[in-house]
Amino acid sequence: MYTLYLLTKEVKTMLALLGFLMIITFMILIMTKRLTAMIALMVVPVVFALIGGFGKEIGPMALDGIKSVxxxxxxxxxxxxxxxxxxxxxxxxxxxxxxxxxxxxxxxxxxxxxxxxxxxxxxxxxxxxxxxxxxxxxxxxxxxxxxxxxxxxxxxxxxxxxxxxxxxxxxxxxxxxxxxxxxxxxxxxxxxxxxxxxxxxxxxxxxxxxxxxxxxxxxxxxxxxxxxxxxxxxxxxxxxxxxxxxxxxxxxxxxxxxxxxxxxxxxxxxxxxxxxxxxxxxxxxxxxxxxxxxxxxxxxLSVISMVFAAGIFTGILSGTKMVDAIANTMITHIPDAFGSQLALITAILSAPFTFFMSNDAFYYGVLPLLAKAAAGYGIDPAFIGRASLLGLPVHLLSPLVPSTYLLVGMVGEDFGDLQRTFLKWACGSTAVMILVALALSIIPL
Structure with a gap:
């Protein structure tokens, strides 16, 4: 029944705000080492789902997420x-x-x-x-x-x-x-x-x-x-x-x-x-x-348990429609004056989008919306598709990527330390790739 309320602008805004707060809370907890990544992945989304009034749906949503991973x-x-x-x-x-x-x-x-x-x-x-x-x-x-x-x-x-x-x-x-x-x-x-x-x-x-x-x-x-x-x-x-x-x-x-x-x-x-x-x-x-x-x-065991914990996080983030609300909020707040730069905007947004949501959610849910919006400004969908790939260096440092837990487990390091040290380098990779794309007209400015 709760999906019916997504038709109202107020509920979309509330879900987007709740989603942003959930992600920020999660990041703060693991980067300050208040909680381990595995515990935070399970506890934080449940708490925010309860705050949002999704108590009865938590079980099915979490199971759907676990099944997906x-x-x-x-x-x-x-x-x-x-x-x-x-x-x-x-x-x-x-x-x-x-x-x-x-x-x-x-x-x-x-x-x-x-x-x-x-x-x-x-x-x-x-x-x-x-x-x-x-x-x-x-x-x-x-x-x-x-x-x-x-x-x-x-x-x-x-x-x-x-x-x-x-x-x-x-x-x-x-x-x-x-x-x-x-x-x-x-x-x-x-x-x-x-x-x-x-x-x-x-x-x-x-x-x-x-x-x-x-x-x-x-x-x-x-x-x-x-x-x-x-x-x-x-x-x-x-x-x-x-x-x-x-x-x-x-x-x-x-x-x-x-x-x-x-x-x-x-x-x-x-x-x-x-x-x-x-x-x-x-x-x-x-x-x-x-x-x-x-x-x-x-x-x-340590790696697999982290993967299934991430399944609960993604299941609740998707099931509550917070991820959709976040995407719609960010897209709708792009000023019309910047419409002609949607390819560049897509390249920049691809980093946080693929960091905070799964690849499936971004490429099958958000990317078509961006391409449709860009078409209104005469921008070829191919440019939007190319731009959407340029934020991928940041994506692999996302807490939603299972293989990264394998990586930190093998070297015996903390996930938060890896993010703290290398997010800036990942952003640098993305920046270089975007600059090359603009210089060679791979995407239009």
Whole structure:
């Protein structure tokens, strides 16, 4: 019954205000460390739903949100297990060895190397894969020389944020579908902006590396061989390395990534099948399988619980129509004088919009409204579609993105600390991409 009241302007305004207050309260609580992100994701939306008079609908709305994130949660679970098996079997040891030989003990080279690795792995379009491989390869090195793991997490999420524009990454496909346009209309023209974002990420890595170099210095000794020997020795003692299967494991990993990119099966199903094959092939004994799964149980549980907690937040935010009210309020308050700049406005708004709401809500709910409004000023919907992608570097720092919880869990850092440190850099990536888009007339000014 409450949806009927959305027809009145007063209720729309009230819901928008309630939504803004809920999001602001949530951000303050986690960034000041008054509550953990998981607790805040569950408690804050329930409190504001009660304030808004939605007490009877809280249960169904929360369940709808949990159901919506269930496939993602399951996918992350089996992705953790699959890549955990690959790590244990020694698949990434050669990568780590190569990186160690190149960057040695220089924090600047390590930071840039992290960015390059994350950018390359992000080509598969999946943030989860990027984080698991990048963190697994680089975290031992960061710990070895005393660099902060938060820097590693920030570089990884920044690289993934720019590469999130790839058509198979999700947001671009949603934009094309919502506006009924082709890849050549939306993604191809934005490639120069994406290149600008990549250069900014490398610049960011250089700056952060210089700060870390000043803090910890440069290790003069060539410790790479020793570190690898220690890692290999401890692993061999535990009997978990599978050097004879390394080629087969590489082939399995490549086949899985190719299948993910080509969407042969749903992502969740592919990771489940991949994990089943990987653990059976590498550890045929049931006792070994139980040991490997137990080894990653703590990490998996902390991440998955966060994903389902985020489901309650998004379910209530959407179910109460607060997210719709927020979108309508922001759109309707754009002055007519700025109508001709709607493409630029869309590019700027895409950052907070995709930060505070899901990609589905933005691209299927808000983007068509922006395109329709822009059409009244003679602006091609393709320009609006391109502009909507430019805020994606900010999106991955949203508390509504499940893979980011995996990232902070792997490095053992706090979500609020990651946001506090890297939101400004994410805004910088977006600003550079917008400037490139304007300079090259990818979007009109």
């Amino acid at each position: 269930a496939p993602t949660g399951i996918m992350i679970l089996f992705a953790i297990l699959f890549f955990g098996i690959m790590i244990d079997a020694g698949v990434f040891d050669p990568i780590i060895s190569t990186i160690l030989k190149v960057v040695k003990g220089d924090p600047v080279k390590i930071a840039i190397g992290t960015a390059v690795l994350a950018l390359l792995i992000s080509l598969d379009g999946d943030g989860t894969t990027t984080y698991i491989i990048t963190i697994s390869a680089m975290l031992p090195l960061y710990k070895r020389i005393g660099m902060r793991p938060l820097i590693l997490a920030g570089i990884a999420v920044s690289a993934s944020g720019v590469m999130n524009l790839l058509p198979w990454g999700g947001p671009t496909a949603r934009a094309m579908t919502a506006l009924n346009l082709e890849m050549s209309d939306i993604f191809t023209p934005v490639i120069p902006s994406m290149a600008g974002g990549i250069l900014f990420v490398l610049f960011m890595a250089y700056c952060l590396g210089k700060k870390e170099r000043k803090r910890v210095g440069i290790l003069e000794i060539d410790y790479s061989t020793m570190a690898m020997q220690q890692t290999a020795a401890s692993a061999e003692e535990a009997g978990i390395k599978r050097p004879k299967l390394i080629v087969v494991n590489y082939l399995l990993t490549i086949m899985l990534l190719v299948a993910l990119i080509n969407e042969v099966l749903p992502t969740t199903v592919l990771f489940m099948i991949g994990f089943a094959i990987a653990i059976t092939m590498n550890y045929p004994k049931l006792s070994d399988q139980k040991a490997r799964i137990s080894n990653y149980a703590d990490n998996a």
